[in-house]
Amino acid sequence: MYPKEENMKQKTVERVFPYLSMESWITVFYQILRIYFLNRVTPKNFKTLPGVPINESTVDQAMSKSNIYSVSESILLKWMNYHYN
Numbered sequence: 001m002y003p004k005e006e007n008m009k010q011k012t013v014e015r016v017f018p019y020l021s022m023e024s025w026i027t028v029f030y031q032i033l034r035i036y037f038l039n040r041v042t043p044k045n046f047k048t049l050p051g052v053p054i055n056e057s058t059v060d061q062a063m064s065k066s067n068i069y070s071v072s073e074s075i076l077l078k079w080m081n082y083h084y085n
Contacts (some may be wrong), residue, residue, distance in 0.1 A: 034070075041072040046079065056082050 005047035047057045056078075 034073075038070065038072040038076070041075050043075065044072065046075045049079070050077065053084060 016068065043059045046052070046059065047054075049057065059071065059075060059078070063069070063078065064071050066074060
């Protein structure tokens with residue numbers, strides 16, 4: 001490898017590193033939240049929340065069978081969507 005190419009790669013790494021580092025830390029914090037806090041959100045807890053009508057407090061079948069979101073994440077998305085509307 002030529003010295004000029006090595007210098008260009010080093011500059012690229014130094015420029016991109018802060019963004020990759022920030023993204024990595026955000027991912028780590030999200031996983032910690034997911035493991036320790038999202039497991040506390042259950043369909044049973046969702047039904048007992050004040051301010052949510054009974055017909056809105058059910059978890060849809062499509063939400064519980066999602067490959068992308070867990071049941072807890074789906075419940076929180078539904079809750080946020082309800083209050084946003």
